[in-house]
Amino acid sequence: MSANQVKHAGLNLGGTDELTHEQAEIAVFGFWVFLMSDAVLFALLFATYGVMLSATVGGPTPASEYKILPVFLETLALLTSSFTYGMASVAMKHGASRRQLLGWMGATLVLGAAFLGMELHDFATMFGDGAYPTRSGYLSSFFALVPLHGLHVFFGSIWIIVMMVQVMIFGLDARVKINILRLGLFWHFLDIVWIAIFSVVYLQGLIR
Amino acid sequence: MSGPTDSKRDEIRSYVIGYCLAVALTGAAFAIVHWPSFVSTTTLAVVLGLAFVQIVVHFRFFLHISLRKSARDDLQLILFSTLIVILMVSGTLVILFNLRARMM
Numbered sequence: 001m002s003a004n005q006v007k008h009a010g011l012n013l014g015g016t017d018e019l020t021h022e023q024a025e026i027a028v029f030g031f032w033v034f035l036m037s038d039a040v041l042f043a044l045l046f047a048t049y050g051v052m053l054s055a056t057v058g059g060p061t062p063a064s065e066y067k068i069l070p071v072f073l074e075t076l077a078l079l080t081s082s083f084t085y086g087m088a089s090v091a092m093k094h095g096a097s098r099r100q101l102l103g104w105m106g107a108t109l110v111l112g113a114a115f116l117g118m119e120l121h122d123f124a125t126m127f128g129d130g131a132y133p134t135r136s137g138y139l140s141s142f143f144a145l146v147p148l149h150g151l152h153v154f155f156g157s158i159w160i161i162v163m164m165v166q167v168m169i170f171g172l173d174a175r176v177k178i179n180i181l182r183l184g185l186f187w188h189f190l191d192i193v194w195i196a197i198f199s200v201v202y203l204q205g206l207i208r
Numbered sequence: 209m210s211g212p213t214d215s216k217r218d219e220i221r222s223y224v225i226g227y228c229l230a231v232a233l234t235g236a237a238f239a240i241v242h243w244p245s246f247v248s249t250t251t252l253a254v255v256l257g258l259a260f261v262q263i264v265v266h267f268r269f270f271l272h273i274s275l276r277k278s279a280r281d282d283l284q285l286i287l288f289s290t291l292i293v294i295l296m297v298s299g300t301l302v303i304l305f306n307l308r309a310r311m312m
Contacts, residue, residue, distance in 0.1 A: 029285075032282055036289035039293060040289065040292060043296060043297050044296060044300070046297060047296065047297040047301055050297075050300075051300065051304045068238065068242055071238075072238050075234055076231070076234070079227070079230055079234060082270055083226075083270075086226075086227075086270055090219050094216040185271065188271050189271075192267070195263055196259060196263070198234075198237075199237060199256060199258070199259035200256070200259070206241050207241055207244070207248045207252055207255070208244055208248065
């Protein structure tokens with residue numbers, strides 16, 4: 001068991017499915033390389049945001065546009081969805097019933113959709129206040145960074161739907177298991193990016 | 209670590225601990241901004257500190273990356289990417305803030 005755990009980091013199948021565990025090693029490492037390149041992309045958008053923060057040109061400012069309650073609820077939704085996905089990973093790894101696995105994935109999907117709904121509502125409110133991307137450098141960098149994360153969550157949600165269909169049609173064969181592992185890495189990674197967004201963008205803007 | 213049932217319980221416990229820690233850290237960060245009790249620079253430093261701790265918590269409990277158990281390749285990849293990110297972000301901020309200060 002302990003020998004298996006050091007084979008590759010992160011989510012793994014461990015001793016429950018030796019053969020797929022071997023196959024997953026390279027696939028999951030490759031996915032980590034993608035995630036880290038995505039992290040670099042986000043980091044540079046954060047740097048751009050930091051530089052542009054004071055370039056409001058007399059227009060909307062962070063303090064006037066951000067509201068703490070919706071951001072807190074979005075954070076809880078995404079955080080809880082990370083937990084439910086974790087439960088889905090455990091269900092898959094330890095051979096729980098297919099209905100249980102689909103239930104946890106469905107819960108993750110609902111929370112992801114709730115997050116997206118609240119975020120779109122926030123953006124619509126901002127647009128209504130005249131805070132649109134071309135208004136100032138600050139708003140351009142805001143709308144480059146935050147909706148890019150939303151777009152990741154959107155495609156992650158589509159990926160969850162695809163994986164639920166694959167589980168229903170193919171069952172838990174090796175390919176489906178490895179895809180669920182990769183989707184897990186992606187989903188947890190998005191939650192980590194969101195930690196940086198709510199701290200650096202929203203909370204920094206709301207500090208009085 | 210004797211059978212699959214024990215291991216499953218350990219894993220669920222790990223997710224539950226991670227979730228509780230993450231909720232507590234998030235709540236603390238939002239609370240300190242919503243009910244300000246320090247000057248703004250201290251608040252910002254605390255918020256960023258909490259964010260860093262929460263990121264470590266997520267890596268440890270959700271992505272199962274730790275210094276002890278992880279395969280070296282993955283850990284090295286993550287640490288190297290972190291180095292690149294720190295260099296690029298801090299470099300960008302230093303150069304452009306310096307430039308702005310000189311143009312004011």
